[in-house]
Amino acid sequence: MMRSFVLIILTAAVAGASLAAQAQPETNPFQGDSAAILAGMGQFRQRCADCHGTDARGVRGPDITQVWSSGRTDRGLFETVRRGVSNTEMPAFPAPRTSDRDIWQILAYLRTIASPAPADPPSGDAGNGRVVFEENCVGCHRVNAQGGRLGPDLSRIGSARSREILLSRIRSGVDYPRPGFEPVTITPESGPPIRGVKKNEDLFSVQIMDTRERIQGYEKDKVQAVVDLRRSLMPVFGPERLSDSDLNDLVRYLGTLRGFDPSVQQRPPVVF
Secondary structure: OHHHHHHHHHHHHHHHHHHHHHHOOOOOOOOOOHHHHHHHHHHHHHHOHHHHOOOOOOOOOOOOOOOOOOOOOHHHHHHHHHHOOOOOOOOOOOOOOOOHHHHHHHHHHHHHOOOOOOOOOOOOOHHHHHHHHHHHOOOOOEEOOEEOOOOOOOOOHHHHOOHHHHHHHHHHOOEOOOOOOEEEEEEEOOOOOEEEEEEEEOOOEEEEEEOOOEEEEEEHHHEEEEEEOOEOOOOOOOOOOOOHHHHHHHHHHHHOOOOOOOOOOOOOOEEO
């Protein structure tokens, strides 16, 4: 009897979840509602502006002022906010912490600052940009399972970063990299310092990937120092290292990278 009761509850929960998913309207129920738009502006600035900017034109995240002009629908955008985007920094906003009303109000506000898609196509030669990437970036970054692991996977970078952010980071470097890629220097009791990116840490130990892509763990009381660095290990590509033309082509190529192919087998990191 208890087993049957549990089955009934689970079935009802699944049915309820399915019904809730189907119940979302195709168009925003708060579109044009001034009070909802004002509330959505507050929600956006509190929850989204850190990544997308207060003007929604992108900081760490992409410019989202053109999502409707790119063919996205209200309901599709609602589902993106609710579920997040896998393999990116875009988190899910599950219920009940974030209500349907909150999401629709945020989208109603975004609609008021939406801009049309640019009339001119992006400049740059993506083919040459790929060559530039393979010559300068593939040692640390992966695209569709090919390349290094010391830096973030860039298979979706075209949908995750604006052109302006990419230009800035390539030319000026990256401050405060995201978790999993924070630079660190380990000074052992003997031997030279070891540089890498931090993968895990607790009060007693730290695990890093060194510059040879080896995963290594250290007990903090058995090393001389563990020093966290503010600047990413990514080098600065100034004009003397990367011409403006090649930079333009590289960013054009990066803009085409909008999805990771999960069917491609990845090479696991070396563990020592």
